[in-house]
Amino acid sequence: MKTSLSRLLGCTLCMALGLSGILPSAVAQTKSPQAFLGYELGTRFTPHHRVVAYFEHVAATSADVQLVHYGKTHEWRPLVAAFVSSPANKAILETIRLDNLRRAGLEPGRATTRVPIIWLSFNVHGNEAVSSETAMKMLWELRNPENKEAQKWLENTVVVIDPCLNPDGQERYVNWYNQKVNGRLQPDPQSVEHNEPWPGGRPNHYLFDLNRDWAWQVQQESQARIRLYNRWMPQVHVDFHEQGIDAPYYFAPAAEPVHAFVTDFQKTFQETVGRNNARYFDRNAWLYFTREIFDLFYPSYGDSWPMFNGAIGMTYEQGGSGRAGLGVLTALGDTLTLAERISHHYTSGMATIETVSTHADRLLDEYAAYFTEGQSNPQGQYKAYVVKPGNSPERLAALERLLDRNGIRYGYATGRAGLRGLDYLSGKPASFEVEAGDLVVSAYQPKSVLAQTLFEPNPQLSDSLTYDITSWALPYAYGLQAYALEKRLEVNTSDKDTVFESKRFTDTPLAYVSPWTSVAHARLAAALLQEGIRIRYAERPFTLAGKTYPAGSLIIGRAGNEHVADFGRRVVALANDHRVRLDPVATGYVDTGKDFGSGEVKAMRAPKVALVGGDGVSSLGVGEVWHFFEQELDYPLSILAPDQLASADLSNYNTIILPSGNYSAWGDAVLRKLTTWISTGGKLIAIESAVGFLSGKEGFGVSPFLDDDERKEAEKQREQAAAAERIADFRTRERAGLSYTVSGAVFEVKMDASFPLGFGTEGKYYTLKNSGRRYAYLKRGVNAGIIPDDTYQRSGFAGAKAKAGVAESLVFGVEYNGRGQVIYLVDNPLFRGFWEYGKLIMSNALFMVGD
Numbered sequence: 001m002k003t004s005l006s007r008l009l010g011c012t013l014c015m016a017l018g019l020s021g022i023l024p025s026a027v028a029q030t031k032s033p034q035a036f037l038g039y040e041l042g043t044r045f046t047p048h049h050r051v052v053a054y055f056e057h058v059a060a061t062s063a064d065v066q067l068v069h070y071g072k073t074h075e076w077r078p079l080v081a082a083f084v085s086s087p088a089n090k091a092i093l094e095t096i097r098l099d100n101l102r103r104a105g106l107e108p109g110r111a112t113t114r115v116p117i118i119w120l121s122f123n124v125h126g127n128e129a130v131s132s133e134t135a136m137k138m139l140w141e142l143r144n145p146e147n148k149e150a151q152k153w154l155e156n157t158v159v160v161i162d163p164c165l166n167p168d169g170q171e172r173y174v175n176w177y178n179q180k181v182n183g184r185l186q187p188d189p190q191s192v193e194h195n196e197p198w199p200g201g202r203p204n205h206y207l208f209d210l211n212r213d214w215a216w217q218v219q220q221e222s223q224a225r226i227r228l229y230n231r232w233m234p235q236v237h238v239d240f241h242e243q244g245i246d247a248p249y250y251f252a253p254a255a256e257p258v259h260a261f262v263t264d265f266q267k268t269f270q271e272t273v274g275r276n277n278a279r280y281f282d283r284n285a286w287l288y289f290t291r292e293i294f295d296l297f298y299p300s301y302g303d304s305w306p307m308f309n310g311a312i313g314m315t316y317e318q319g320g321s322g323r324a325g326l327g328v329l330t331a332l333g334d335t336l337t338l339a340e341r342i343s344h345h346y347t348s349g350m351a352t353i354e355t356v357s358t359h360a361d362r363l364l365d366e367y368a369a370y371f372t373e374g375q376s377n378p379q380g381q382y383k384a385y386v387v388k389p390g391n392s393p394e395r396l397a398a399l400e401r402l403l404d405r406n407g408i409r410y411g412y413a414t415g416r417a418g419l420r421g422l423d424y425l426s427g428k429p430a431s432f433e434v435e436a437g438d439l440v441v442s443a444y445q446p447k448s449v450l451a452q453t454l455f456e457p458n459p460q461l462s463d464s465l466t467y468d469i470t471s472w473a474l475p476y477a478y479g480l481q482a483y484a485l486e487k488r489l490e491v492n493t494s495d496k497d498t499v500f501e502s503k504r505f506t507d508t509p510l511a512y513v514s515p516w517t518s519v520a521h522a523r524l525a526a527a528l529l530q531e532g533i534r535i536r537y538a539e540r541p542f543t544l545a546g547k548t549y550p551a552g553s554l555i556i557g558r559a560g561n562e563h564v565a566d567f568g569r570r571v572v573a574l575a576n577d578h579r580v581r582l583d584p585v586a587t588g589y590v591d592t593g594k595d596f597g598s599g600e601v602k603a604m605r606a607p608k609v610a611l612v613g614g615d616g617v618s619s620l621g622v623g624e625v626w627h628f629f630e631q632e633l634d635y636p637l638s639i640l641a642p643d644q645l646a647s648a649d650l651s652n653y654n655t656i657i658l659p660s661g662n663y664s665a666w667g668d669a670v671l672r673k674l675t676t677w678i679s680t681g682g683k684l685i686a687i688e689s690a691v692g693f694l695s696g697k698e699g700f701g702v703s704p705f706l707d708d709d710e711r712k713e714a715e716k717q718r719e720q721a722a723a724a725e726r727i728a729d730f731r732t733r734e735r736a737g738l739s740y741t742v743s744g745a746v747f748e749v750k751m752d753a754s755f756p757l758g759f760g761t762e763g764k765y766y767t768l769k770n771s772g773r774r775y776a777y778l779k780r781g782v783n784a785g786i787i788p789d790d791t792y793q794r795s796g797f798a799g800a801k802a803k804a805g806v807a808e809s810l811v812f813g814v815e816y817n818g819r820g821q822v823i824y825l826v827d828n829p830l831f832r833g834f835w836e837y838g839k840l841i842m843s844n845a846l847f848m849v850g851d
């Protein structure tokens with residue numbers, strides 16, 4: 001991939017694209033990046049605040065650039081996007097925006113203008129830092145009057161440039177790199193500047209991968225960006241990335257599997273874009289590849305999510321990322337420089353704008369047709385979805401928030417009727433009654449395809465070698481009874497909040513009672529505990545005043561809270577804040593079950609939590625727990641680096657959480673310290689591969705096999721399979737490996753709802769399985785969540801052998817040691833922060849399991 005800079009700058013394309021480096025004096029008023037920053041792009045990495053300063057400078061000095069500050073990050077960095085077009089278009093930018101929404105059916109009226117919008121997103125992964133540098137170059141060239149070609153393209157396009165989707169990650173990388181970089185170019189890949197420390201700059205503040213968060217919008221950067229995106233709904237979206245240093249450039253068309261809801265036109269246009277990009281790359285003799293690796297299936301990427309919103313969504317990948325620095329030796333012995341990386345992204349970006357400009361009319365017509373089709377004749381098998389609040393209107397409310405963020409319209413049934421549809425929870429067709437208050441999503445709407453994609457009970461894979469999870473259907477993620485209907489069902493969309501009515505404080509009753517069914521209840525518990533208000537919970541179901549309360553129901557009583565001034569008013573105010581319904585009750589004498597004074601009504605212990613996070617631990621896993629505590633529960637936690645465990649005073653904590661990770665650096669002494677801490681009342685929560693680490697260690701009973709016979713049998717089978725595969729050809733072996741994998745498939749889990757880890761589940765949970773690794777039922781302890789046999793798969797891809805292995809396996813279990821417990825969470829209930837139902841399991845592990 002070696003290309004000399006002089007050859008690069010001397011090429012005719014570069015002249016045409018304005019890459020010449022000789023800056024015309026006619027635009028002196030607006031400075032080039034070099035004049036503004038004081039160095040040539042490609043010679044340093046630019047801190048985020050300087051990138052923003054440059055965008056602000058250009059907007060302040062150019063009539064044809066509008067800068068929007070659309071949000072801020074957790075570390076208080078601004079999120080900005082520049083809207084660039086011709087002066088004529090700039091003058092009618094609001095009309096262009098509204099016309100675009102009219103084309104999509106999201107605004108009333110007919111469009112009169114004909115200007116497509118192309119949106120360029122840079123640096124969603126913070127350490128892929130070539131992107132923000134490229135964004136500055138593109139902004140400069142697009143508004144450079146000497147760049148005649150670019151000016152022509154802008155006559156019929158609006159270009160949106162978001163220079164950095166992940167400022168906290170970009171700054172983490174750049175700040176670190178600028179401290180470590182050698183004074184002269186050091187391409188030796190072993191040198192420290194090419195080896196980022198944990199957690200690296202890729203994720204955001206909470207260590208989330210923002211390029212997995214487009215649909216779920218767990219992170220505030222995503223929420224802010226998609227609010228802006230939904231106001232514009234572009235025709236084309238490009239997400240700029242970097243990959244390993246040895247890989248040639250990647251651009252569209254995408255690889256298989258491509259989701260069945262991607263239209264022929266969207267695929268064709270990717271081809272059109274790819275061919276024009278290739279023209280420029282060929283002219284420069286730059287290597288590239290297409291139709292490999294980067295697929296279009298999982299709906300929460302920066303290419304797939306725009307696709308399901310009617311745009312041509314694409315990922316572009318340059319070799320580089322956090323490893324490359326200013327220059328690095330590749331496997332071929334070439335030096336890949338930052339300047340080259342900028343040239344490649346710049347060239348593909350500009351070529352794509354050209355393609356959009358050339359095919360503007362076709363793009364607009366097809367875009368309009370896409371939305372007309374969605375509203376009048378949705379393509380998928382299912383035309384409506386009915387979701388029941390069941391025992392958890394709080395979980396339904398969380399689903400409504402997700403639909404709102406995605407701009408998906410919904411309404412509520414007002415009457416009762418008998419219908420037929422696919423029952424998500426059983427995976428089979430069934431008759432059911434739609435009732436007043438049920439949430440209804442019709443596929444006949446502008447966001448038809450997105451709605452169908454997110455509700456798709458079983459997405460069809462055109463190829464099982466995918467990059468990501470293969471199932472995400474919302475009723476599983478939210479743990480809600482739902483039906484997919486093949487017939488149209490319309491209800492009036494309404495803004496009325498039927499789920500929650502805030503209580504007015506009247507008089508202080510004996511106690512307030514609430515069923516425990518969602519993370520909203522845990523949020524309330526966290527708030528009460530932090531205010532010093534004592535909470536009790538019923539270990540068994542009870543009925544009182546004609547109402548049934550399941551096991552785990554909260555009882556917040558005057559007894560034990562005499563010290564709390566204004567008790568009733570404070571409890572009601574907190575419940576309203578957290579949108580949790582409370583029932584005031586006047587007596588502790590229950591109709592059935594145990595009275596409030598019973599030994600089976602337990603006091604909740606306030607968790608004092610340490611999360612182990614640092615080198616060797618999955619940064620995503622750490623981030624999910626960290627985010628959960630701070631942004632979901634609003635509850636304190638300490639974060640200890642793994643190498644602190646040996647010396648840390650563990651008596652400060654009653655709960656320690658081990659996310660997925662490799663803890664093998666811990667010697668026997670640390671493990672002994674942990675088991676001693678557990679036996680004196682500590683609670684250890686191990687998630688995913690942390691369970692594997694504990695397996696076989698002294699004091700931990702979790703194991704892949706029930707006994708020695710089972711182990712021997714499994715080893716024998718593995719031997720036989722390996723022997724057969726050894727003589728298969730290479731391609732076949734790659735495929736054969738698939739039979740052992742599980743790619744984010746959904747399985748029903750049989751929960752013990754009478755046990756604290758299963759409280760609020762009514763006996764069923766839906767787990768997202770990301771690995772074929774299985775564990776046998778615990779011999780000592782409680783198997784609180786299990787998969788009894790291979791009929792429990794509900795959705796997504798699981799290879800035949802992996803599926804068989806999942807039968808009779810543990811998903812969630814608790815083992816007792818002295819006065820403490822170990823909680824095994826074989827599947828991660830906090831996966832990417834979007835598996836809403838999983839948050840209940842984590843809340844149970846924190847607040848309910850114990851004593």
Ligand SMILES: [Zn+2]
Nearest residue numbers: 125128241242
């Ligand atoms: Zn990336």
